[in-house]
Amino acid sequence: MTLKLGTEIPGTSAEGNITTIWVPAIKNIKAPTIIELEAGTDISNYVMLGGWSFDPSQDTVSDQRENTVQDFGAPGRKSAGDISIEVIDNTNTEHKEQNEAVTLMHEGASGYIVRRRGMATDAPLASGQKLT
Template identity: 65%
Template sequence: MTLALGTEIPSTPADGKVDTIWVPTIADITKPKLTEITAGTDISNYVTLGGWSCEPSQDTISDQRENTTQDYENPGRKKISGPSVEVIDNTNTEHSEQNVAMDTLTEGAEGYFVRRYGKDTSEAFKADDIVNVYAVRIGMSSKVAIAANSVLRSKVNFTVKAPGWAENVKVTA
């Protein structure tokens, strides 16, 4: 499909359209089951704006040939850089009963982050939703520096472990 110059392309505001679920068990990250996701813990309301940091990238493999003046490349190893999530931290406050993210994402915990983009967070997950799944091990957490007009937050580090991650996969029934 070719677009005519000046064709307006709609965009979707991101506000209120990202879910983050902590799931203890997923049998196949390329085909997460609806029952697995709904058995998870919704930490969406704890993740701060811009607090998700998990950037997949791919190295390149140099493919130089003796008989050409050009260099070629092939896709190489994939990796995740800077994996962490910044969350509201109500530890020791009058809201400490509402501290699900900090209580769930404890150092050494293993599980899966499931992220869904583009649907209102009030919408329940359904089969055929498109999600990203990350197999992770939780690392240390650290308090985020206090700033004027801010809330108490912590940065929770994690590492991606085998079987890795799967992006843009369909939820199965």
């Protein structure tokens, strides 16, 4: 299939349509259950716009052969790259009781960040929804 230049591609605004949940445990990350997701905490209101960064990468192993003028490469080590999330931190403020993101994601904490795009954050979680 070839995409022709000038073809209009429809888009959906991400603003207001991203849900971010901190989930303490998921047995199978390829198929989290509704029960596991509902045991999580919605931290969407704490994530700063543009504050999510996940940049996985894979190195290339050099394969230079003396009988060719071409350099070859093979897939190498994988890296999660830059993984960061910028959240509102209400520590030492009058809103210190509203600080779930910082409280849950302290150093050494174990859990999963689950994201759902394309649906309003107040839409309930349901099976069949695409999650990352």
